[in-house]
Amino acid sequence: MARRKSNREKHSSRNTPAKYTKRRENKLEQRHLVILACEDKKSARLYFERYFEILRNARRLSGLSCVVANHQHTDPTGVLQDLLAYEGVYGNTYKDYEHRWIVIDRDEERCGGGGHTRQNFDQALEKASKNRPEIKVAWSNPCFEIWYLLHFHYHNTAIDRDQVIVKLAQAMRAPYEKNDPDMFSQLSNVEKPQGRESAIRNARRLHDDAKQAGFQPADTNPGTSVYELVEVLLQLQFSTQDTASLQSAISE
Numbered sequence: 001m002a003r004r005k006s007n008r009e010k011h012s013s014r015n016t017p018a019k020y021t022k023r024r025e026n027k028l029e030q031r032h033l034v035i036l037a038c039e040d041k042k043s044a045r046l047y048f049e050r051y052f053e054i055l056r057n058a059r060r061l062s063g064l065s066c067v068v069a070n071h072q073h074t075d076p077t078g079v080l081q082d083l084l085a086y087e088g089v090y091g092n093t094y095k096d097y098e099h100r101w102i103v104i105d106r107d108e109e110r111c112g113g114g115g116h117t118r119q120n121f122d123q124a125l126e127k128a129s130k131n132r133p134e135i136k137v138a139w140s141n142p143c144f145e146i147w148y149l150l151h152f153h154y155h156n157t158a159i160d161r162d163q164v165i166v167k168l169a170q171a172m173r174a175p176y177e178k179n180d181p182d183m184f185s186q187l188s189n190v191e192k193p194q195g196r197e198s199a200i201r202n203a204r205r206l207h208d209d210a211k212q213a214g215f216q217p218a219d220t221n222p223g224t225s226v227y228e229l230v231e232v233l234l235q236l237q238f239s240t241q242d243t244a245s246l247q248s249a250i251s252e
Contacts, residue, residue, distance in 0.1 A: 033236060037083035072085075076120050079118050124137065147166055150203050
């Protein structure tokens with residue numbers, strides 16, 4: 001005759017069934033959380049791909065849960081088009097994601113070529129805000145690297161992209177490589193709370209001062225709203241019950 005389970009055994013089996021636990025983990029990993037479209041194939045894209053890799057390694061997000069859309073355009077409105085045109089392997093679109101962002105630069109036109117018009121930049125901001133569902137914009141003026149520089153110190157005087165690169169190399173005490181696949185880790189203290197929090201604080205200070213002065217993003221030099229996107233990613237990181245493995249991965 002089979003032995004009857006004790007109340008304790010019944011309680012344990014009810015609360016920790018292996019199949020249920022596996023199903024719950026799979027459900028968490030398959031959520032469509034964040035989708036980005038970036039203006040370039042290097043700095044911003046590599047930075048956020050590295051951020052997503054850390055999240056995946058911590059087993060909080062699957063590859064389908066956080067994606068960077070295919071890169072087709074190098075101007076702000078084109079980047080928005082890249083996001084709108086996204087179609088995943090299972091037919092999912094940008095509308096399926098909880099957080100939808102484009103990452104763009106002001107990048108003024110230069111005499112030797114490159115950059116884009118203010119109209120292009122402003123149109124991307126306007127179209128993204130009016131889109132339904134709304135698309136958030138992580139903009140930088142003059143370029144994405146201002147976000148890197150703010151990890152080291154506060155800077156509030158007008159600066160062009162070449163000067164940002166020079167100052168960043170000085171702060172890093174090493175040459176800056178735009179296509180460095182691990183810039184996320186190379187930046188001093190970027191993975192540690194004090195470095196990241198310092199960058200967020202500096203960026204928010206620039207943003208608040210510009211807003212108080214009535215400046216538009218295209219006039220806010222220097223400035224960046226990348227910190228808002230990073231705050232979203234931080235909320236996704238630390239909203240899980242077990243953050244020890246994630247914090248360990250970030251500090252490596």
